[in-house]
Amino acid sequence: MKKILLLLLAFTGTLLATAQxxxxxxxxxxxxxxxxxxxADHLMIQYGGDSWTNRPDSVRTGNxxxxxxxIYFMVDRPFKSNKKMSIGLGAGIGAxxxxxxxxxxxxxxxxxxxxxxxxxxTNHFDKFKLTSIYLExxxxxxxxxxxxxxxxxxxxxxxxxxxxxxxxxxxxxxYVNKNGQSLYGxxxxxxxxxxxxxxxxxxAATARVGYGIFSIDAGYQLNSVLKxxxxxxxxxxxxxxxxSGL
Numbered sequence: 001m002k003k004i005l006l007l008l009l010a011f012t013g014t015l016l017a018t019a020q021x022x023x024x025x026x027x028x029x030x031x032x033x034x035x036x037x038x039x040a041d042h043l044m045i046q047y048g049g050d051s052w053t054n055r056p057d058s059v060r061t062g063n064x065x066x067x068x069x070x071i072y073f074m075v076d077r078p079f080k081s082n083k084k085m086s087i088g089l090g091a092g093i094g095a096x097x098x099x100x101x102x103x104x105x106x107x108x109x110x111x112x113x114x115x116x117x118x119x120x121x122t123n124h125f126d127k128f129k130l131t132s133i134y135l136e137x138x139x140x141x142x143x144x145x146x147x148x149x150x151x152x153x154x155x156x157x158x159x160x161x162x163x164x165x166x167x168x169x170x171x172x173x174x175y176v177n178k179n180g181q182s183l184y185g186x187x188x189x190x191x192x193x194x195x196x197x198x199x200x201x202x203x204a205a206t207a208r209v210g211y212g213i214f215s216i217d218a219g220y221q222l223n224s225v226l227k228x229x230x231x232x233x234x235x236x237x238x239x240x241x242x243x244s245g246l
Contacts, residue, residue: 033083033147033148035078035083035147035148038147038148038150038246039076039245039246040075040076040077041073041074041075041076042073042074042076042244042245042246043071043072043073043074043244043245044070044071044072044074044088044090044092044138044242044243044244045070045071045072045242045243045244046068046069046070046071046217046240046241046242046243047067047068047069047070047240047241048067048068048217048238048239048240048241049065049066049067049068049238049239049240050066050067050068050096050097050098050236050237050238051066051098051236051237051238052098052225052234052235052236052237053234053235053236053237054232054233054234054235055232055234056232058103058116058118059100059103059116059232059234060100060101060102060103060116060118061098061099061100061101062099062100062101063099063100063101063102063126063127063128064099064127064129065099066096066097066098066099066129067096067097067240068094068095068096068097068238068240069094069095070092070093070094070095070136071092071093072090072091072092072093072136072138073090073091073092074088074089074090074138074244074246075088075089075090076088076142076246077089078147083147084143084144084145084147085141085142085143086142086144086147086246087139087140087141087142088138088139088140088142088157088159088246089137089138089139089140090137090138091135091136091137092135092136092138093133093134093135093136093166094133094134094136094161094163094202095131095132095133095134096131096132096133096236096238097129097130097131098129098130098131099127099128099129100116100128100129100130102118102119102120102124103116103117103118103119103128104116104117104119104124104125104128105117105128105130105170106192107130107168107169107170107192107193107194107196107197107198108192108193108194112229112230113229113230113231114197114226114230114231116231120178121178122178123175123176123177123178123183124172124175124176124178125172125173125174125175125176125190126173126174126175126176126180126182126186127172127173127174128170128171128172128173129170129171130168130169130170131167131168131169131170131171132165132167132168132198132225133165133166133167133168134163134164134165134166134202135163135164135166136161136162136163136202137161137162137163138159138160138161138206139159139160139161139162140157140158140159140206141157141158141159142155142156142157142246143155143156143157144246150212150245150246151212151213151245152212153211153212154209154210154211155208155209155210155211155215155246156207156208156209157206157207157208157209157215158205158206158207159205159206159207160203160204160205160206161202161203161204161206161219162201162202162203163201163202163203163204164200164201164202165195165198165199165200165201165202167193167195168193168194168195168197168198169191169192169193169194170191170192170193171189171190171191172189172190172191173186173187173188173189174186174187174188175188175190196227196230197226197227197230197231198225198226198227199223199224199225199226199227200227201223202221202223202236203221203222203223204219204220204221204222204236204238205219205220205222206218206219207219208242210242213243213244213245214241214242214243215241215242215244216239216240216241216242217238217239217240217241217242218237218238218239218240219236219237219238219239220235220236220237220238221235221236221237222235223235
């Protein structure tokens with residue numbers, strides 16, 4: 001997973017460096033481009049897959065598509081000296097859903113470490129996930145091949161994302177016995193909510209590259225998903241699609 005992010009970061013960095021060399025050769029004065037008609041703010045929507053790296057055997061993810069959905073309101077500020085480059089800064093909500101296979105995550109446990117319990121041979125939920133919702137501030141260094149028309153432009157961005165935890169909860173659906181037979185009906189749902197084990201601060205490195213309004217994005221959490229001392233040191237890796245006007 002790290003290799004994918006590093007590859008995307010390397011590709012983005014190469015694109016930025018190549019673009020800068022090309023501009024130096026052409027000696028184009030991009031500072032004179034008029035971008036007054038280009039929107040200075042926009043929405044950025046992201047959807048894709050999530051996983052936790054460095055998982056021990058007890059943390060059995062799967063039995064569902066672990067995913068994220070993020071939405072941000074962004075402000076874009078082009079560089080005065082080169083309008084092909086800009087800084088994007090925003091705020092919004094990021095939600096991550098990690099699914100587990102025959103594993104109970106007791107987020108309300110009174111223990112000091114978050115239990116991940118194997119429930120293969122006992123009654124358990126057929127679908128079980130842990131959701132973490134953060135208020136996030138993304139920061140991006142951006143490049144556009146055609147800053148006057150972003151809808152017909154190659155684009156690349158690298159950045160950081162800082163988040164503060166708003167809510168974390170588990171959700172189990174369809175309680176079954178060890179043979180997979182539903183006990184209360186397939187629509188039965190049980191939720192538990194607690195922020196005690198989940199890291200209250202999230203810091204991630206991000207990168208994306210694409211054309212027009214679509215881009216492929218990747219992110220890697222630099223700090224642990226769980227608070228220090230409450231469980232294994234695991235980090236979230238994300239890869240998905242971004243829809244953004246800039």
